[in-house]
Amino acid sequence: xxxxxxxxxxxxxxxxxxxxxxxxxxxxxxxxxxxxxxxxxxxxxxxxxxxxxxxxxxxxxxxxxxxxxxxxxxxxxxxxxxxxxxxxxxxxxxxxxxxxxxxxxxxxxxxxxxxxxxxxxxxxxxxxxxxxxxxxxxxxxxxxxxxxxxxxxxxxxxxxxxxxxxxxxxxxxxxxxxxxxxxxxxxxxxxxxxxxxxxxxxxxxxxxxxxxxxxxxxxxxxxxxxxxxxxxxxxxxxxxxxxxxxxxxxxxxxxxxxxxxxxxxxxxxxxxxxxxxxxxxxxxxxxxxxxxxxxxxxxxxxxxxxxxxxxxxxxxxxxxxxxxxxxxxxxxxxxxxxxxxxxxxxxxxxxxxxxxxxxxxxxxxxxxxxxxxxxxxxxxxxxxxxxxxxxxxxxxxx
Amino acid sequence: xxxxxxxxxxxxxxxxxxxxxxxxxxxxxxxxxxxxxxxxxxxxxxxxxxxxxxxxxxxxxxxxxxxxxxxxxxxxxxxxxxxxxxxxxxxxxxxxxxxxxxxxxxxxxxxxxxxxxxxxxxxxxxxxxxxxxxxxxxxxxxxxxxxxxxxxxxxxxxxxxxxxxxxxxxxxxxxxxxxxxxxxxxxxxxxxxxxxxxxxxxxxxxxxxxxxxxxxxxxxxxxxxxxxxxxxxxxxxxxxxxxxxxxxxxxxxxxxxxxxxxxxxxxxxxxxxxxxxx
Numbered sequence: 001x002x003x004x005x006x007x008x009x010x011x012x013x014x015x016x017x018x019x020x021x022x023x024x025x026x027x028x029x030x031x032x033x034x035x036x037x038x039x040x041x042x043x044x045x046x047x048x049x050x051x052x053x054x055x056x057x058x059x060x061x062x063x064x065x066x067x068x069x070x071x072x073x074x075x076x077x078x079x080x081x082x083x084x085x086x087x088x089x090x091x092x093x094x095x096x097x098x099x100x101x102x103x104x105x106x107x108x109x110x111x112x113x114x115x116x117x118x119x120x121x122x123x124x125x126x127x128x129x130x131x132x133x134x135x136x137x138x139x140x141x142x143x144x145x146x147x148x149x150x151x152x153x154x155x156x157x158x159x160x161x162x163x164x165x166x167x168x169x170x171x172x173x174x175x176x177x178x179x180x181x182x183x184x185x186x187x188x189x190x191x192x193x194x195x196x197x198x199x200x201x202x203x204x205x206x207x208x209x210x211x212x213x214x215x216x217x218x219x220x221x222x223x224x225x226x227x228x229x230x231x232x233x234x235x236x237x238x239x240x241x242x243x244x245x246x247x248x249x250x251x252x253x254x255x256x257x258x259x260x261x262x263x264x265x266x267x268x269x270x271x272x273x274x275x276x277x278x279x280x281x282x283x284x285x286x287x288x289x290x291x292x293x294x295x296x297x298x299x300x301x302x303x304x305x306x307x308x309x310x311x312x313x314x315x316x317x318x319x320x321x322x323x324x325x326x327x328x329x330x331x332x333x334x335x336x337x338x339x340x341x342x343x344x345x346x347x348x349x350x351x352x353x354x355x356x357x358x359x360x361x362x363x364x365x366x367x368x369x370x371x372x373x374x375x376x377x378x379x380x381x382x383x384x385x386x387x388x389x390x391x392x393x394x395x396x397x398x
Numbered sequence: 399x400x401x402x403x404x405x406x407x408x409x410x411x412x413x414x415x416x417x418x419x420x421x422x423x424x425x426x427x428x429x430x431x432x433x434x435x436x437x438x439x440x441x442x443x444x445x446x447x448x449x450x451x452x453x454x455x456x457x458x459x460x461x462x463x464x465x466x467x468x469x470x471x472x473x474x475x476x477x478x479x480x481x482x483x484x485x486x487x488x489x490x491x492x493x494x495x496x497x498x499x500x501x502x503x504x505x506x507x508x509x510x511x512x513x514x515x516x517x518x519x520x521x522x523x524x525x526x527x528x529x530x531x532x533x534x535x536x537x538x539x540x541x542x543x544x545x546x547x548x549x550x551x552x553x554x555x556x557x558x559x560x561x562x563x564x565x566x567x568x569x570x571x572x573x574x575x576x577x578x579x580x581x582x583x584x585x586x587x588x589x590x591x592x593x594x595x596x597x598x599x600x601x602x603x604x605x606x607x608x609x610x611x612x613x614x615x616x617x618x619x620x621x622x623x624x625x626x627x628x629x630x631x632x633x634x635x636x637x638x639x640x641x642x643x644x645x646x647x648x649x650x651x652x653x654x655x656x657x658x659x660x661x662x663x664x665x666x667x668x669x670x671x672x673x674x675x676x
Binding site: 015017019020023026027030032039042043046047049050051052055248255 | 570572
């Protein structure tokens with residue numbers, strides 16, 4: 001019956017399967033959801049949504065679909081004030097739901113308008129006026145199976161309210177996320193190989209069986225090298241002033257890479273806007289705390305995968321011209337872009353992660369240099385999704 | 399019908415209660431996710447207590463295989479027995495040891511089965527259990543027997559989101575994400591554990607706790623269980639109230655990382671920290 005809701009959810013990017021939809025229908029048939037929308041909201045969410053990362057998408061879709069059922073907003077202040085006061089329910093307050101008149105939504109909204117126009121004073125515990133603790137269809141803290149709730153502490157929040165609060169916004173996958181999620185993404189960066197040097201420390205069962213049979217049942221053990229991740233990673237961080245707003249994000253990525261102990265090797269260096277002769281060994285980029293970029297080319301083989309992390313936003317001269325290095329007293333013979341080219345030539349697997357949202361790359365400050373770099377490097381947003389896409393790029397053989 | 403309404407030593411939110419009841423009624427496993435320390439594991443215990451059912455816990459480790467939960471065939475024991483002539487070796491059934499799932503399936507009465515931290519295991523692990531959890535039965539090759547449950551157990555599965563769970567598995571579950579409790583609910587939780595805690599102390603400690611949780615530069619946020627430990631430490635030490643917010647005694651109970659402790663004190667003093675890159 002809500003089949004359009006099903007399609008709306010799918011259209012909003014939730015992978016709801018028919019299977020799950022049938023479970024929901026079964027739950028409704030079993031009466032697991034009383035007539036309230038909030039119960040329906042929770043039921044739908046627990047059956048249809050399988051990750052907190054999707055809660056937000058669900059909230060949005062739910063609010064979109066059921067938005068007609070909101071409380072009207074134009075309630076006079078005075079009535080709000082009456083509603084804000086304490087509620088005392090009369091003793092033995094019980095009534096069968098059947099006694100209430102049935103109203104549909106439009107009717108309720110129309111009645112509310114009239115009632116507001118009529119009402120001149122505070123009401124509690126009655127069954128007609130807007131007030132608290134009664135059985136009127138308007139107000140709060142009372143009992144009416146289908147009234148319009150107005151104000152008061154959220155004793156029973158409406159589903160639309162809950163959905164439009166969007167409490168789970170932070171869990172969205174396309175959001176910028178924390179160390180742990182980066183770490184999960186890094187876990188995908190692995191290429192197993194047993195053809196590495198290293199001790200043969202694992203029992204090769206098939207080999208052992210074969211050898212033992214060949215020797216007429218005398219036990220012969222065969223050892224093999226364990227399969228290991230062969231990925232070596234070189235990460236270069238831009239730690240320029242323009243990167244300060246993203247420092248937390250960069251730090252999270254750094255921590256994640258550092259904690260991921262499945263890499264065969266991990267090297268991290270820092271640069272200032274663009275790479276030149278020197279790479280810094282710490283994020284403060286102080287003179288002397290550096291190594292020669294040449295050293296990197298000589299000592300780190302082309303099997304290293306390179307990840308640049310930077311906004312790529314700088315003065316065009318810093319990228320394109322000789323002596324463009326903005327550090328006073330440092331002069332570069334080779335323009336920054338040529339240094340980047342050398343990285344590209346030496347390391348066939350390279351990506352650039354940019355903390356600036358993709359949509360802004362072609363018009364934000366520094367878009368000239370960003371686009372120049374983007375011509376050279378596959379560029380991704382510095383989000384979990386971006387990192388995952390980048391890692392895929394690093395892994396495919398071209 | 400079984401309806402879960404929470405138990406006296408476990409504070410449960412309406413949404414969670416609803417999710418539990420939906421999962422019981424639909425006979426689908428309930429998958430629980432949430433920050434560490436939000437009481438995921440406790441939930442199963444609480445359900446078992448409230449519904450007066452036996453709880454069977456299957457703790458998953460990185461080495462756990464799906465087969466471990468079904469049954470193990472103890473070939474070594476059988477070989478041993480045959481050499482020393484002990485017992486009837488021809489009865490293979492004697493050497494089939496049921497795992498936790500098998501145990502839950504063969505119980506006479508309905509049980510609560512907790513599969514704890516399913517994400518610890520191999521990526522394929524949940525897929526290997528699809529059939530067993532769907533049909534609640536499995537086949538023992540050695541004895542050519544099918545072990546089938548009489549009354550489907552209530553299955554609770556917890557996950558810390560260390561690994562993504564396969565879609566096929568997720569489709570069969572009811573899912574609930576336990577949010578970190580807000581101050582109001584936290585008070586209820588504390589009241590369950592320490593009924594007679596002093597009001598002012600609690601207020602001070604809560605304020606400090608939520609302040610620390612709100613700091614962006616903290617990597618490992620303290621959770622409920624840490625707050626409970628901290629409260630206990632505060633009560634036992636009898637530290638004057640004024641000092642709680644000022645000095646944050648026993649900070650090691652709340653924050654487990656040196657960097658976090660340093661960052662927190664720096665923010666407290668100067669209002670910001672630069673210890674982000676380290």
